[in-house]
Amino acid sequence: MDSAAIDGARQPPARMGSRLCTRCGERKAALKRPKTLEQICRECFYVVFEDEIHRTIVDNNLFNSGDRVAIGASGGKDSTVLAYVLSELNRRHKYGLDLFLLSVDEGITGYRDDSLETVKRNEIQYGLPLKIVSYKDLYGWTMDDIVKAIGLKNNCTFCGVFRRQALDRGAALLKVDKIVTGHNADDIAETVLLNILRGDIARLSRCTFITTGEDGPIPRCKPFKYTYEKEIVMYAYFKKLDYFSTECIYSPNAYRGFAREFIKDLERMRPRAILDIIKSGENFRISTTTRMPEQGTCERCGYISSQKLCKACVLLDGLNRGLPKLGIGRTKGVSGVDSDGEQQDKRSERDRSSLQGKHGNIDF
Numbered sequence: 001m002d003s004a005a006i007d008g009a010r011q012p013p014a015r016m017g018s019r020l021c022t023r024c025g026e027r028k029a030a031l032k033r034p035k036t037l038e039q040i041c042r043e044c045f046y047v048v049f050e051d052e053i054h055r056t057i058v059d060n061n062l063f064n065s066g067d068r069v070a071i072g073a074s075g076g077k078d079s080t081v082l083a084y085v086l087s088e089l090n091r092r093h094k095y096g097l098d099l100f101l102l103s104v105d106e107g108i109t110g111y112r113d114d115s116l117e118t119v120k121r122n123e124i125q126y127g128l129p130l131k132i133v134s135y136k137d138l139y140g141w142t143m144d145d146i147v148k149a150i151g152l153k154n155n156c157t158f159c160g161v162f163r164r165q166a167l168d169r170g171a172a173l174l175k176v177d178k179i180v181t182g183h184n185a186d187d188i189a190e191t192v193l194l195n196i197l198r199g200d201i202a203r204l205s206r207c208t209f210i211t212t213g214e215d216g217p218i219p220r221c222k223p224f225k226y227t228y229e230k231e232i233v234m235y236a237y238f239k240k241l242d243y244f245s246t247e248c249i250y251s252p253n254a255y256r257g258f259a260r261e262f263i264k265d266l267e268r269m270r271p272r273a274i275l276d277i278i279k280s281g282e283n284f285r286i287s288t289t290t291r292m293p294e295q296g297t298c299e300r301c302g303y304i305s306s307q308k309l310c311k312a313c314v315l316l317d318g319l320n321r322g323l324p325k326l327g328i329g330r331t332k333g334v335s336g337v338d339s340d341g342e343q344q345d346k347r348s349e350r351d352r353s354s355l356q357g358k359h360g361n362i363d364f
């Protein structure tokens with residue numbers, strides 16, 4: 001999700017000269033808003049940015065007063081801005097939420113250990129209790145171990161499947177009602193496009209849902225569904241938020257990377273393109289004859305699965321038997337189109353869904 005060009009460099013947004021803000025008409029414009037190209041001042045940018053997220057939360061009834069909510073916190077820009085903005089809005093609009101930071105330590109030396117240090121600082125900065133769950137504790141394997149066993153080809157498959165379940169397990173320990181993640185509008189547009197490119201109609205039908213997993217143990221929602229990545233970066237920059245901006249050292253950049261670049265090109269020509277792709281995804285209608293996944297629980301670990309054994313258990317079995325490729329491979333998607341378990345890490349939607357195979361179930 002990170003765009004190195006935007007995020008890594010942490011360049012200040014271009015200066016606006018002496019023009020006045022088109023919203024307040026009083027202060028000097030400090031930036032051109034990526035979503036609308038309006039020239040506005042910082043203060044007005046904060047207001048519109050936060051208000052749009054508030055509207056998304058209210059219009060979609062994301063929370064109920066009294067909810068315990070875990071923020072999936074990776075230390076990256078999206079989840080850091082989410083933690084900051086959600087705690088601000090919770091106070092300002094009296095949502096009545098009990099917020100927690102929930103981090104998954106995948107065991108990636110030189111990456112996750114450093115980003116978790118950021119989350120630990122966020123815990124203090126935002127006054128939100130932090131829970132960390134690790135692959136090592138849950139599965140007996142770190143990603144470093146897994147990469148040693150399987151190499152760099154299918155490693156993201158393991159990571160995506162394990163992370164999803166690890167978030168559920170952490171959320172169960174925290175006894176929360178919901179998990180929120182920092183998936184933003186660019187991520188969702190990208191996933192719509194990828195599902196079209198793959199002809200994966202079943203996943204296309206649900207990848208734009210703002211809340212998923214309502215039939216599972218703990219629903220997940222994406223308050224940044226309509227928030228542009230560029231604006232998240234700008235917000236973090238202006239607010240001087242403390243976040244970690246390095247790409248995962250094991251994450252290759254294949255098919256999804258092309259989709260991402262394509263969307264960035266479209267955005268350059270027409271900023272609305274991102275919202276329009278999401279809208280198209282929302283408005284697709286799935287034929288009633290398309291077979292949809294049936295969800296149950298894994299016979300072994302009891303977590304959600306649409307097969308007898310969940311994907312995490314199948315993958316773990318392979319690792320423990322010295323056959324790490326056991327659970328990897330081409331599986332038939334619901335659409336009848338093979339999903340190839342292609343690696344990369346827009347781990348959430350794609351990896352998990354392509355790996356759930358025939359009965360792939362929930363998306364972030």
Ligand SMILES: Nc1ncnc2c1ncn2[C@@H]1O[C@H](COP(=O)(O)OP(=O)(O)OP(=O)(O)O)[C@@H](O)[C@H]1O
Pocket residue numbers: 001002071072073074075076077078079080102103104105106163180181182183345346347348
């Ligand atoms: N290790 C983790 N622990 C907890 N939550 C995570 C973790 N990794 C990802 N997430 C959640 O999933 C969302 C999408 O993650 P992904 O890795 O796809 O994108 P990202 O750009 O790295 O996100 P971020 O900027 O928040 O790091 C994150 O915003 C976060 O809410």
